Amino acid sequence: MPRMNSDGKPFIIINHRAARAREAWVAVRAELERQHIRFDAHEAREPGDAQARARAAVRAGYRVIAVVGGDGTLSEVAAGFFALDERREPSALPLPINNEAALAVLPGGTGNDFARALQNGRASLAYWTGRLIAYLRSEEAATRAVDMLYGTLKADARSFICLNAATLGIGAEVAGRVAAQAGFLQRLPGETRFAVATLSALARWRNRRVRISVDDETFECETNLVAVVxxxxxxxxxxxxxxxxxxxxxxxxxxxxxxxRVQVLRELTRIHSGGHLANPRVSVRRGRRVRIEN
Known part of the structure; x- marks a missing residue:
């Protein structure tokens, strides 16, 4: 049985704000049409639009929601699979709207890190498009259940969902600078864009004392880099x-x-290989619940 809604179509959300996503969508659309795949599509043009459209599509009965964009858009659409817009206690975990709905990845962003993690390496847009088509035709049987990160900000009672990582300190500063890049910087490879943003973020480096709880373990340290991945x-x-x-x-x-600052710069040059973990001042803890206070 096809994995689509009652009209036989998946719903595709494109991050129209990103040039790479717009270019990727041209290629994806052409291949879908060549393969005679019917679809509905929406170009998200402002923050929150992708999440709202995804939620409406899941509630309307679409079984496949595909995303043409990067990690930010992917997480925004993933949030649309949950009833975050319904009133509930902030500490309560969000409820899925439809357990049968599936999220399809069509990488068209700066980093495309979540797609890379799913494959244990990089794969082309054509590869991901082919997998979507095979799934829609029931030629590829399996979906994959993955974890998500659900967070709440106590200061203003906001909540969020992401698939990849949430960072505090310099990590968040870098992400914000990448999102604000314009002009020729947007045409650079993703790793180069992040490197440029990191160097400028270092100028504002300032350690803060934070208290972190990971399940039943609690510790404090002076830091400006915390990543929950x-x-x-x-x-x-x-x-x-x-x-x-x-x-x-x-x-x-x-x-x-x-x-x-100098030590941070040194570790940032090693972080793409995981070499920063050789520094005894860098640690990794694993758990299901995390609390960070400053």
């Missing part, structure tokens, strides 16, 4: 925790304690 890759190929798995039921919590 769900996969081996994040931030344009950075391997915060090389052993992280997307489906092991655990979050990897990476902290770099008591490092100065």
């Amino acid at each position: 769900n996969s081996a890759y994040a931030g344009g190929g950075m391997m915060f925790s090389p052993e992280a798995e997307v489906d092991d039921g655990l979050l990897d919590v990476v902290t770099a304690c008591d490092l100065n």
